[in-house]
Amino acid sequence: MTSLRTLLDEAVAGRGRVAMVTGVVATGKSELLHAFADQAGDVGVLPLVATASRAESDLALGVLGQLFCNAPLTEEVRDGAMDVLRQVTGIACPEGAEGFAQADAEVVHTLCSVLLSLSERRPLAIVVDDVHYADRASLLFLSYLMRRARYSPIMAVFSQADHTGNTHKFFPTEMLRQPHCTVVRLAPLSREAVLSLAGERLGHETAERLVPEWYALSGGNPLLLQGLMEDYEAGGAWPAARYGEAVLSCLHRADPALLEAARWLAALDDPELVARLAGLDGIAVPPSMGWLEAVGLLESGRFRHEVARSSVLAELGADKRQQMHRRTAELLYDEGAADVAVAEQLIRADFTDVPWAVPVLESAARCRLGDGEVAPAVAYLELALRGCADERQRAMIAALLLRADWRVDPNGRTALIGELTDALREGRLRGGDAAFLARALLWHGRLGEARDVLDLLKGFAGGGPGTMAELSGTRAWLRCSVPGMVPHMDGTVTREPSEAVLPMRMSRRLESIRALASVLTDGPAEELPATAERILRGSCLADMSMDTVESALLALVYGGQAERAASWCDTFLTQARSRGARARQARLTAIRAETALRQGDLARAAALARSALEIISPAAWGVALGGPLATLLLAITAMGRYDEAFEQVNRPVPEGMLQTRFGLHYLQARGRYQLAVDNPASALRDFQLCGDLVVRWDMDVPGFVPWRTDVAEAHIRLGDRDTARALAEEQLARSGPGSARADGVALRMLAAAAEVRHRPMLLRQASERLQVSGDRYELARSLFDLTEAYHGVGEFRRAGIIAGRARSLAQECGARPLSQALSDEGFPGDGYEAEPSKVVAILSDAERRVAGLATVGYSNREIAAKLFITVSTVEQHLTRVYRKLNISHRSDLSKAGPAML
Template sequence: MGLIERKEELTSLEELLANAVMGRGRIALVGGAVAVGKSTLLRSIAEQAIELGALAVAATGSRVERDLPLGVMRQLIQDAPLVTTVRDRALALLEEGARAVSVMDGEAERQIDAQVVHALCSVLLDLAERYPLVIVVDDVHHADRASLLCLVYLARRVRNARIMLVFGHADRGRYTDAYFQTDLLRQPHCRRIRLAPLSRTGVAALVVARAGVEVTERLADRWYALSGGNPLLAGALADDHEDFVRAAGERPADVVVGEQFGQAVLSCLQRGRSRTALVARGLAILGESEGLDRLLDLPAIDISGELLSLGAAGLLASGRYRHEAVREIVLAGMDVRDRRELHRRAAELVYARGLTPSVIAEHLLNADTVEASWVVPVLEEAARNALRDGHVESAVAYLRRAWSECADETHRSKIMTMLVRAEWRINPAAPEGHLSELAEAMNRGSLRGGDAVVLARALLWHGRFDDARDVLEQLNGAAEAVDQETTAELVVARLWLRATYPPFLNHLRRTTGEWGLANMVSVAVSQRLESTLALAEVLTRGPREGSMSTVERILEDSRLDEMTLDTVENALLALTYAGRCDRAAPWCDLFAVEASSRQAPSRQARLAAIRAEIAIRQGDMPAAEHHARLALDSIPMSSWGVAIGGPLSSLILALTAMGKYDAVREHLDRPVPEAMFQTRYGLHYLHARGRYGLATEYFALALRDFQRCGELMVAWNLDTPGLIPWRADAGEACLRMGETEEARQLIQAHLDLCGPDARRGKGIALRLLAATSEPARRPALLRQATEYLQMAGDKYELARALLDLVEVYDSLGEYRRARTIAGRAQAVARECRAEPMIGALARADGTGTASSPLSGELIGVLSDAERRVAVLAAAGYTNREIAAKLYITISTVEQHLTRTYRKLNISQRADLPLVLEFGDQASI
């Protein structure tokens, strides 16, 4: 790593070396934090000594050899160029001294014989008589005690010898703080040299050769901040940078913290004293310095000193690790048993200090068993908090640990229910393995009330209908002896069954006074009750304005916390099936963004499925495809259970509308659960498959799917056009098969069921009714259909109605009108990317013979207001649509058109010029 920012220290050592060569012995005590560059400096002075004709003899202290008597002195003797007889004598002295130290029993008595010390030092002093001698001992704070005695003895006798003693030691070294350093510094020929960490400029100079000037200038501050000026750490970051560039072939956007840096951090701890490493590990466990003395059972003053050492080594800043990666590296380097024991002690400590449940729970997760009554409640509370904050994976981990620690069977069942709910947010398939265990708990009587409802819902989702039926029947058996909250859960469950799993409704009976009890619980449960009731009402009786206002108010108050997705989902579906897609879409988008930030793939998927259904009803087929694919990609297909019919149906409908029939066949070839056809999701699937059959001219198969869908809807009392317009679709299949009268009856029955606000359903039916009517009546019906569909916001069905209107006008010889409507139909069809319609309109364009256009002079007599109204009328807009578009009354529109007919000398709307003939005004 070179000698960056070490010029002054090197000059000082060179001065001492020059004096030693001249016979004035010198001692240098080179100190500093761990890995601050002491070894590099010592190697440099040793190399310079050789260049000056001196001998360099080196040794290095080691923590693992600290108890090896005379280990450092042995290194020096073996490194020295001694003649054979002298070497043999020195080695014999080492063996004699080591034996003498080994047989001593107390630390205070581990003294080496003074004659051995004198004889060993004489070997080195005699060698200096022949050559100037530089003795370098690195990491002297790790040297054994006997060697230190010898070195102190030698230091007192080198003042008039050609010897330079250079000792490298870490600040707060084990023995240098006792007698060794004190004794050396008392000598007048000893100089103390301390190395400071590198500055920002020094760190930049260290890494510039490997990272380049541009990268160094950009990342120098980050490198300095992460390394704290420690040359070893800074160099390791540069190594990680180089490794990344070699592997990725490009420069990283930020500092890379990789394997080399990790090894450097561990090296800093290994080269320091053992107590420093212990404090570093305790800090990694606890995350802060407060309480470290109690965690490690060390005096607070010792803790403070070790924290200073870690800070000087560049690992800490303001008492905390400079980077989370450093903390993780320290944790990973610990013995597993030691780490778990420290986490156990930390859990007890932070609980006693009253810290938050999440902090305590993190320690409990990583500890061995903690036998205390507070463990399970703390883990449960931490899980609830984590769910509220969107940290679902953490909540799952807490609940799993709570379940394993809990000894009470009933309580374990409640924890398992919470775990099922939490895992469901990530992947509905994840908790499936727990369902059998919960079912057994139900049979034993350990699972009751709302927890049993959760089990029933999960079993139904996964199509385990026999098990779900058993749970529902057991709920009936205990229905008369439940609390208010359980009563509310049962009421919600009954409404939910009606809307989603109708065949199972009769397995959960009503109880006396349940509605009064249900309304006396919390706001969250009350909101879930109201949203589920609104959905059930929309599907069984059609939308009610009061219910729609209620669900919108609920959506305004809802957030995706622990329990509200069902509330949000039911409210969104109620609006969607009620034809309020323009209201539902923004809310759905808002909650989808929230779900994406809360580690909740399952919730993202369910919301995306609803958004796809909304897009289908808005005729936005590209958006429907996008959201349906997002739903299917967010969680595995197998995780959807019977609910797969929702997103899969939307995808099939969108692809069919866009003419992507090959892609539809791939999805229809995928097996779906047979149990799905006993749910609302199965109705959607039958409808989508029938629409594909219509598009590909398998009319009989399509009719069968629509009829099967209708039979189920009637049997389940979900027979509302807002859910699925099965009669209208069956009527279209009959039309395509030539069964006009049967088609008319089906379409009329559909119309009769449409409420006053069912604009989309009416528009769909009127388009088909036109096909069963006399040609002269068809334009009026189709015009009415387009008006309804325009108000409903369904672009796809609007394009279909406009296409039929083009064909009708063309068949009636009104070619100018057909061409005008075709232009508008083309634009709408392109928005939907409905390729079959776009192709049909392209073929229809230019057919027949158009009337001669009116002259520009004649058109010029119109006022601006008259021209704006005429342009829209020529484009096929109704008077109501024109009034809404131009913000005028319908009466004003009629007056403008009357004056326009008179000025242009025409008698009816069909004689209006083509849009393009109006010139610049055609852009309105």
């Protein structure tokens, strides 16, 4: 304003001046010109003001007419000027604005004389905003006038925005070459200016807090800043609607080509790709990007905020966007761009009407899956499936889609299973995909259909190395997971594939599944930890089958290496979470829960198992539901949460689950619950069924499901010590590498079936083995029994020491029933008399029930009948009660009778 006022003073003194105010749109040019016109009028200068517009750029003399019509002239001067304008318009109108170039020089001279003579009476300020939109005739008049007004009291101020596509290039050129013309360029606001404006409107404290982000979002553009402040004043999230409107206003004020460039950038969201499209639809990309940066809409080639981009997209419309993406896809394909880049455009265009679209989408999906990016791969395959007309190719795409979605939700594409089964019967499905189909059917418990598919796999015998590897891997997986189905693959694998000709991914998968099968059949070999960890080190969830990782982890778990498995499991869980592979995350979480259980961390095992069951639905778990469900049931039973355990026992499970490895875990867990609630007969049935299946399937190894010790414990609770002893000894005879946990439990059962004097030695051995295994819960149980054993032989001091350690372990594990039985007042020394108020903390629930009935005079046989247990079990409970209360006769129970009742 100071510069313009200086020029005005010079013009008033008789030295005509011209000012060209330039800058990108929305930097305040119009505000400056309007304010200048007002101030000129205040100092006695006559302002003639006009605003050009794109809509009137073809209206001959439209701007010049505004100058005279809007000016505060006398009626005589205005009428004279309008008469001249009407004469000139009459000449110009028949031929448009170009016709004025041929107008009579006398008419032009007359019109200019009106203004020059007017300036002699009063200095003039001619102000034209957005002169780049002015009609050609008006511009010719103005240039003619200003060449003759160099020594007249006339000042002209024209505003012109950068990059507006002015078609009348002669006018700014003509003005700038005049020696009395000055350029005034407006730049975006500085950070300090933004702070000042915001502070005036919102207060200094608010401005100090918000301006850093607002400056980054507006680039100093006053119009964008105005939108941000209005959004803030409206409340809620910002930037929002008014900021978006300001973005569109900036674009619509600019040249249409710039608007089109912004639309392409909004649609593609990739400045490099937009730059490659230079020339498409006449887009001048590099200069357009520079202007969009200068106006404050872009930073580093991208919109400063998603609201800006989404506003441009919303105005663009869905049909137009799809056309842009389609043209981009065609261009990229013609240039030989990567399949993923082309597929991205095809997805956004929802377009497959060219022969190359479906193959590109399939190839791009495989690339995405190799990188662990499941969601885009699924989107590509869905579009490819919709656009595929070839039945054989459609079957391949459907199989790949089923595999891809399996990583997220195994229950999400069950409709494809039926379609693929039909394709297999019709010979349109290849061997590897057919093998996966069989596994999918087994996962969902559809055993009958799976048998049919497995029988059809014989048709692929003798195929190439890849097919043979798939079939061999499927057979090994069946051996580990659904052993009863293995016979249906007899004759399918005619030869084992040579690993030398297989891809590393496939070779490693085969090695991992075979390692697990070996552990379940023969027990862990000495080299197992090294082999499993080598496989895991070379594996990644992005490009490896889940089978590879899962099989190697389970081989470690069943091989007695739970701690190592837990560490690796945490690593792969991080990968699964980062990639959004929910099904893989759930399966890894279930394995991690099992490792926690085998380490005796009951609370963590329960939490992880519950999490695994929540990440994907029970239906998505299929028959594998038995895995995390068993872990949860074992953990909460050991923690004494019997009501929760009862709910889990009553949870519906798939019918085919008991024909799988997962069903064995479930039977063991359900039996443990039955023991805990004093129902040993039902527990025995579950344990024996589990044992029968383990033996039949040749999976009878100590590190998997040591069912003999569970059966032995049930027999002890039923009073059959001889059978229990034989089972424990048989389990110990199967000892081998990695069986420390099973050996320790077997020794504990052997001690329970042995004479009292032999128990301490056996329980010390059990505790040593369990210490090695790392299972703190089983170690706490062993130490509990050792405490009782020391009491039984009268070594009370040792009993007290062991009881303290057992109690600490039980509390650490979260085993509430065990820690209650090992309370500070438990296992008293010689001369102890139980206080009635402390009996509850000393005795278990079962012991308290038996002792309570004995206190009021029931015989052992009557107690057994009332509690539905054997007489031998009653005698065992009473023996423990006598030891814990340090009494020797039934009559002494009366001292604590009320508390027990």
